[in-house]
Amino acid sequence: xxxxxxxxxxxxxxxxxxxxxxxxxxxxxxxxxxxxxxxxxxxxxxxxxxxxxxxxxxxxxxxxxxxxxxxxxxxxxxxxxxxxxxxxxxxxxxxxxxxxxxxxxxxxxxxxxxx
Amino acid sequence: xxxxxxxxxxxxxxxxxxxxxxxxxxxxxxxxxxxxxxxxxxxxxxxxxxxxxxxxxxxxxxxxxxxxxxxxxxxxxxxxxxxxxxxxxxxxxxxxxxxxxxxxxxxxxxxxxxxx
Numbered sequence: 001x002x003x004x005x006x007x008x009x010x011x012x013x014x015x016x017x018x019x020x021x022x023x024x025x026x027x028x029x030x031x032x033x034x035x036x037x038x039x040x041x042x043x044x045x046x047x048x049x050x051x052x053x054x055x056x057x058x059x060x061x062x063x064x065x066x067x068x069x070x071x072x073x074x075x076x077x078x079x080x081x082x083x084x085x086x087x088x089x090x091x092x093x094x095x096x097x098x099x100x101x102x103x104x105x106x107x108x109x110x111x112x113x114x115x
Numbered sequence: 116x117x118x119x120x121x122x123x124x125x126x127x128x129x130x131x132x133x134x135x136x137x138x139x140x141x142x143x144x145x146x147x148x149x150x151x152x153x154x155x156x157x158x159x160x161x162x163x164x165x166x167x168x169x170x171x172x173x174x175x176x177x178x179x180x181x182x183x184x185x186x187x188x189x190x191x192x193x194x195x196x197x198x199x200x201x202x203x204x205x206x207x208x209x210x211x212x213x214x215x216x217x218x219x220x221x222x223x224x225x226x227x228x229x230x231x
Contacts, residue, residue, distance in 0.1 A: 036222075041225070041227065043119075043223050044159070103149070104161075
């Protein structure tokens, strides 16, 4: 069964500093991996996803994530944090070979940006 | 890009009443839609998978008679919370999968339900 673990329910960084949000997964099949962002009282917006191919995935708003199979990780990074990055971030995993794959979400990490 | 809407965006109802939430894919067809529930400061929990023209598949622990799901067309799925109680108060989010693509879900903006 698939599962996702996000280390750290809350991360706080200074504006301009590196953002690193950690995500580890378990999957019995090659996974599809996602990062979503949620602003207060809003739905989820896809930041980036990994399906196959290049393991370094670039997303919107300057975020990127690297799929490391040996470490079963898919950490999200951004070189320089901006105040507008403050939000809740969810890592997620889904099956690759189902026509109606479910997405399993991690518990989420709240990112705060200090001025 | 693909847009998913939900209506209403928020609703307040009395205990014992039923509430219907609509999820629409505005510019694409969605054979599969998903309904999630999110409690404050928690993650999204999948409630059910809604397939057009067939019965929904509910996750373990979700009461199908309480949370009625109908997916009558390729662009509309509805979730009806029957005989709502205060513990049903939550943020309900739907997502839609683009037909023919299995790896991308587009999420609606969510519906905030408050049961008094």
